[in-house]
């Protein structure tokens with residue numbers, strides 16, 4: 001299925017945070033009237049220095065944390081963690097070690113009581129196929145590499161067919177080669193399924209390679225430092241895209257911006 005062109009996407013924002021303020025019980029504010037929007041089918045990468053609030057933001061967007069002020073909507077309705085439109089992929093694969101790859105993917109479908117056992121197995125198998133792992137369906141997690149485990153975890157999330165995917169550094173634990181392969185893989189899958197993606201990363205190259213738009217966060221509670229639209233052609237691939245001069249320009253722009261955020265953070269902690 002081709003990627004949904006921006007002009008034919010519905011006009012309602014898939015994800016909307018409006019004037020969100022949040023502090024932990026014992027801490028300083030992390031967000032103060034923070035706003036962010038993502039259009040249906042948009043791939044948004046969130047970049048920012050350690051401690052700026054990326055994980056907190058994902059917890060707020062998913063409804064796991066409640067803001068003290070402001071509103072968060074997914075497809076125009078208030079967010080709740082159990083909303084079926086939301087899917088999460090975390091840094092670690094978090095698979096059940098005693099279940100095969102197939103049964104790990106089927107797990108979410110079982111919990112959601114979607115269809116018969118045979119239908120669940122069929123669907124789980126089709127999502128394993130999508131991530132290139134049908135041949136490993138009966139293997140246990142310990143018989144899979146780290147990259148394969150992360151693919152199973154991705155298939156498990158995708159099998160629930162969420163319209164909005166929240167990804168918190170999903171490939172951070174992988175070696176550079178597996179990570180680059182997974183970057184291509186996620187773009188191939190996204191082009192087929194067309195979800196709205198919010199992808200948190202520390203990695204500037206990964207953000208440029210994947211995203212339609214990169215949102216740079218300030219140190220907390222600074223909110224958004226800046227946004228950068230990434231107009232690299234799609235489909236993107238590791239060999240060609242990463243050597244484009246425009247890719248390097250985007251990367252350098254983001255490097256400069258992150259340096260400015262870091263400089264502000266150093267100034268902020270000076271006595």
Ligand SMILES: Nc1ncnc2c1ncn2[C@@H]1O[C@H](COP(=O)(O)OP(=O)(O)OP(=O)(O)O)[C@@H](O)[C@H]1O
Nearest residue numbers: 024026027030049050051052053054055056057220
């Ligand atoms: N449970 C908590 N209780 C109190 N403060 C917290 C809690 N979790 C995070 N914080 C603080 O909130 C701020 C944002 O943390 P968060 O983990 O969201 O940042 P991050 O950008 O994801 O960091 P990293 O990139 O290092 O994972 C930090 O100052 C952190 O110390």
